[in-house]
Amino acid sequence: MKKLYRSRINKKLCGVCGGFAEYFEIDPTIVRLLLIIFVLCGGAGILAYIVAALVMQTNPNQ
DSSP, X not given: XXXXXXXXXXXXXXXXHHHHHHHHTSOHHHHHHHHHHHHHTTSHHHHHHHHHHHHSOBOTTO
């Protein structure tokens, strides 16, 4: 069973986008671009990123 963690390897700020990319097995750049789109379309991406950074644990296997 897969779990969602913040990434220690694919991280720019807190590792949230890298963690989502590892979970869905896609390129982290795609997740970061989606985050930028959400931020530019109303700012909800900033709040979602902050909440995810506070809630998600760091990956203990990396």
